Amino acid sequence: MQQFDLIIVGGGLAGASLALALRDTRLRIALVESNSPQPASGWDARVYAVSPVNASFLTSIGAWRHLDATRLTPIRAMDIHGDAGGRLEFSSYDAGVSELGWIIESSQMACEFWESAKRQSNLTLFSPGQPTQLEFRQDAAVLTLSDGGVLSARLLVGADGRDSWVRQAAGLAAVNTPYGEKGLVANFTTEKFHRHIASQWFRSDGVLAYLPLPGNRISIVWSTPNDHADQLCALPPEQLCDRVSAAGNGILGRLEPLTAPVAFPLRLMRVPQTVAPRLALIGDAAHGIHPLSGHGINLGFQDAKALAECLLVAQPWCDIGEERFLQRYQRARREETLLMQTATDGLRRLFREASPGFRPLRNFGLNLTNGLPLVKNTLVRYALGTL
Numbered sequence: 001m002q003q004f005d006l007i008i009v010g011g012g013l014a015g016a017s018l019a020l021a022l023r024d025t026r027l028r029i030a031l032v033e034s035n036s037p038q039p040a041s042g043w044d045a046r047v048y049a050v051s052p053v054n055a056s057f058l059t060s061i062g063a064w065r066h067l068d069a070t071r072l073t074p075i076r077a078m079d080i081h082g083d084a085g086g087r088l089e090f091s092s093y094d095a096g097v098s099e100l101g102w103i104i105e106s107s108q109m110a111c112e113f114w115e116s117a118k119r120q121s122n123l124t125l126f127s128p129g130q131p132t133q134l135e136f137r138q139d140a141a142v143l144t145l146s147d148g149g150v151l152s153a154r155l156l157v158g159a160d161g162r163d164s165w166v167r168q169a170a171g172l173a174a175v176n177t178p179y180g181e182k183g184l185v186a187n188f189t190t191e192k193f194h195r196h197i198a199s200q201w202f203r204s205d206g207v208l209a210y211l212p213l214p215g216n217r218i219s220i221v222w223s224t225p226n227d228h229a230d231q232l233c234a235l236p237p238e239q240l241c242d243r244v245s246a247a248g249n250g251i252l253g254r255l256e257p258l259t260a261p262v263a264f265p266l267r268l269m270r271v272p273q274t275v276a277p278r279l280a281l282i283g284d285a286a287h288g289i290h291p292l293s294g295h296g297i298n299l300g301f302q303d304a305k306a307l308a309e310c311l312l313v314a315q316p317w318c319d320i321g322e323e324r325f326l327q328r329y330q331r332a333r334r335e336e337t338l339l340m341q342t343a344t345d346g347l348r349r350l351f352r353e354a355s356p357g358f359r360p361l362r363n364f365g366l367n368l369t370n371g372l373p374l375v376k377n378t379l380v381r382y383a384l385g386t387l
Contacts, residue, residue, distance in 0.1 A: 004028045007153040009166050014283025014300035015159030016113035020061040021308035023120050032129040037110035044105035045185045045259040047219045054301040073212045074099035076196035103211045134169040141278040155321040164285035177268040182229035184222040186261040191253025229263040275326035290344040306332045
C-alpha cells in the first residue's frame, strides 16, 4: 500500500489545478487519471470562457504563463439579444478593465496542466489509472486501482466529472434534472472579424453563443432541444454554416466549417453534500449548470482554489480529512454554486416559457437593465469576480 496525504481522482481541469495549487506544500499527492489529455488536431471545439479572477488563479499556480498566447482570445465586449428586441451590452472599457474574460480551448489548458503536473516534485501520477474500490477507514481513505495497486491518504478528492465514480462509490446523492436539450459545439471561420465580442441570442429554439477565437474564427455553443441538436449535427457542413449564420443575424457574414459539430446532453445537477469524512468533491463532480452563463469551469477552478486555500492554512497537526475541517470548504463554495445554478436555470426557464405574456416582459427586462449603469456594473463586477 502506497501512502499519501491527498489522493485526487480525476486529472481534468479542476483536479489538475488543485494539484498545481499545492505544488509548494509538503503534502504528498497522488493524481489518478484514466486517460492523460491529448492535444487537439487543429482547433478544439470545446472551449471555455475563463473569468479574470480565474485567470489570476491560473497565474498564481504557474499555469497561465505557459499557455500558448496565440491561442488565447480576450473578450472585450458582450452583446446579449432577447427573442423580441431586447438587448443587453457590456464592455471592458465601460467596466474599466482590459478584458471581461478569455476564450481558451479545453485541450490547451488540459495539456499544459498535465505537463506542469509531471514536473511537480510532490506529485505522483497514476495514469492510466482506473479506480475499482473505495474504502473509508477512521484515519484514511483507501483506493484500489484496476492494476491491483492500493493507495491510502488522509483525504480523497473526487474530481472525476458529472458521472463521478467517486461520488457514487461514497454514496453521496446527486439530484439530476435533464433539460431535454443538448449543447452543440463547433468552430467556424468568419467573413468578418468578431472584434473580440462574445454574442448571445435567446431564441425560440434555444440559446446560441458566438465566442471569439484568434483571427477570423469563432466557436459556438447552441443549447437547443435534443431533436433540433441532432438535426443540426446531421446537416451537411455548408448548410450548418448557413443555419448558424442566419441564427446569428449574419453579423459575421459568411461562415465556413473549421471543426465538425459535437453535441452533448445538458442537465442541472445539484449535490446537497459535497464533503464527507475523508472526502471532498470539486468541479463537475460537485455541481452541474446550464452552459448559457459560461461559468461551469469557473466554478470548478474556484472549487480548487477554495479547497487549496483550506489545505494551505492547515496546521501540521490538523487532520485534513476530518469532516469538520472539510465543512469550511463546503461553506465557502455553497453560496456561489447555488446562486449560479439558480440564475442560469431561471434564465433558461424564463426564455423557454412560451406564454405570450412572458415575451415582452423578459425583453423589457433586458432593455431596462441595459439602461441602468449601476445594475450593469454590478453584473460585470460579479462576472469579473470583484464583487
